[in-house]
Amino acid sequence: MTWDDTTARATLRRLFDIAIRAADPRAILAAHLPERPKGRVIVIGAGKSASVMAAAVEEAWPDADLSGLVVTRYGHAVPTRRIETVEASHPVPDAAGEAAARRILALMQGLTADDLVLALISGGGSALLALPDGGLTLTDKQAVNRALLASGATIQEMNCVRRHLSAIKGGRLAAAAHPARVVTLAISDVPGDEPSVIASGPTVPDPTTFAEAQAILARYEAEVPAAVAAHLADAVEETPKPGDPRLARAEFRMIATPQMALEAVAAEAKAMGLPALLLGDALEGEAAVLGTVLAGIARSVRSHGHPLPAPCLLLSGGETTVTIRPGTPKGGRGGRNSECLLGFAVAAAGAPGVWALMGDTDGIDGSEDNAGAIVTPDTLARARAAGLDPRLSLSSHDSYGLFASLGDTIVTGPTLTNVNDLRLVLIA
Structure with a gap:
């Protein structure tokens, strides 16, 4: 498969939808x-x-x-x-x-x-x-x-x-x-x-x-x-x-459970010929910090082929936190997934061939109208061209504002299920 921006975006969105369907009560409740x-x-x-x-x-x-x-x-x-x-x-x-x-x-x-x-x-x-x-x-x-x-x-x-x-x-x-x-x-x-x-x-x-x-x-x-x-x-x-x-x-x-949804995504990715590595269903911590860690793993894949060679998919779930510290400017908008994703983008620093989608499987990231957002290799460049400062957006907890300005929010509406956050990192 040839990976360009259109293909990568469509693949990530398809896999996100697979996770949601795997936890749909209308399909799974009766058996229990x-x-x-x-x-x-x-x-x-x-x-x-x-x-x-x-x-x-x-x-x-x-x-x-x-x-x-x-x-x-x-x-x-x-x-x-x-x-x-x-x-x-x-x-x-x-x-x-x-x-x-x-x-x-x-x-x-x-x-x-x-x-x-x-x-x-x-x-x-x-x-x-x-x-x-x-x-x-x-x-x-x-x-x-x-x-x-x-x-x-x-x-x-x-x-x-x-x-x-x-x-x-x-x-x-x-x-x-x-x-x-x-x-x-x-x-x-x-x-x-x-x-x-x-x-x-x-x-x-x-x-x-x-x-x-x-x-x-x-x-x-x-x-x-x-x-x-x-x-x-x-x-x-x-x-x-x-x-x-x-x-x-x-x-x-x-x-x-989150693990069930992750396994459904991994199975679909495998069927597409895309190896997937499950990093865990319970990753926690400060959202931006976890984003930085995931970006480091993605860069290792690109540079060294570890922990697996590209093309591949890194999967994780769990629930991060966003700490609003004293003195933080008010007015920032965004949930933990978009903040984690912006932390990822800043740390990935425009690495070629790296895309990521992070979102809440209930369709609502925090209190905004989006489930999450997507990062592309040119996210930082497009943000700066639009007059936005990604690091300032991150420190002021305004990740939603940045991704909405770029047209990169993921909007599903209420999905009527909820198996926590899903993080998909595609390295081509």
């Missing part, structure tokens, strides 16, 4: 459904994929007596007939999410051992299923979310804090459903696929503690409301832990 119960089926859920997962349940069980409620991000709802869908805000929770969480928790009352709770959980559920514990308010939760999002904390750390501020996360939802059977069908968007981290684990035991949540806030010097600090210090009621009898009938089934 449990047997039907003697009693009622109550379907609840939270996440960017919750509504399409509910629709997939209805299609798989057309004659079942289903009822329930799921909450998804604004713009992510699909038509359902028997299971209600509510839309709410992400990544910062709002009143619609709080009201939906309250209603979902209420549905767990009065269930029997013959009933089944089918929990549909996917990325984004932490913000969408916001039910403050104790005397906390939604305003308190919003302040904590904003502080954590800007702190550089990992998703594991953020969700540890969230679990200890919630009346529904960290296994509390499953505990409320006891003695009913609870079966969770989950799409993982977190490095390591840890069930307690996906949507902050509303239906699984929580191995972390109030003390750990306090330590995380202290480590990142996150400024939180006094009520939050007091709640964590009081530690009145711990989340359900492993071995809690109320969770004895709770089962967890993973239906899609």
Whole structure:
């Protein structure tokens, strides 16, 4: 195959779409459904994929007596007939999410051992299923979310804090459903696929503690409301832990993961005659720094044929962080994928024969309208010709502005799935 800009762009976009299709609930959910119960089926859920997962349940069980409620991000709802869908805000929770969480928790009352709770959980559920514990308010939760999002904390750390501020996360939802059977069908968007981290684990035991949540806030010097600090210090009621009898009938089934999506991409690339190297499904760290590392590997391929000769594809997944440091100019736009990609572009320094696409498989990179963006060998040259300074854009966290100006954003709209970030580096 002859690699030019048109061919490379089309190949990367095709492979990105393959990853999304590999995690589409409409194609994969039915195979993971449990047997039907003697009693009622109550379907609840939270996440960017919750509504399409509910629709997939209805299609798989057309004659079942289903009822329930799921909450998804604004713009992510699909038509359902028997299971209600509510839309709410992400990544910062709002009143619609709080009201939906309250209603979902209420549905767990009065269930029997013959009933089944089918929990549909996917990325984004932490913000969408916001039910403050104790005397906390939604305003308190919003302040904590904003502080954590800007702190550089990992998703594991953020969700540890969230679990200890919630009346529904960290296994509390499953505990409320006891003695009913609870079966969770989950799409993982977190490095390591840890069930307690996906949507902050509303239906699984929580191995972390109030003390750990306090330590995380202290480590990142996150400024939180006094009520939050007091709640964590009081530690009145711990989340359900492993071995809690109320969770004895709770089962967890993973239906899609980042690794599954990466393997689907690798298989497609191989079929195209393009060798692929999977660098891992759980790469974390500061976004721009990881971009620099990936650019170094790409340059090694070009210069030395290591870790494999060109042409080839480097694949990775995971979730990076973007730390907004004091003194950073305001007004920058962009998510972690476009920032990682801009870090890659700056470090690659226009190396010939190197293209990259990085994007969030849910179709939304941060809070912008793009899934991610693409870098070409002439990205830096085109940016400078347009009067843009790539290094300044990177330091001011304005990666979206640069890629949008070049026409290199990747816009898919909501994909209705979410197996975290996908990074594709093509070296010709």
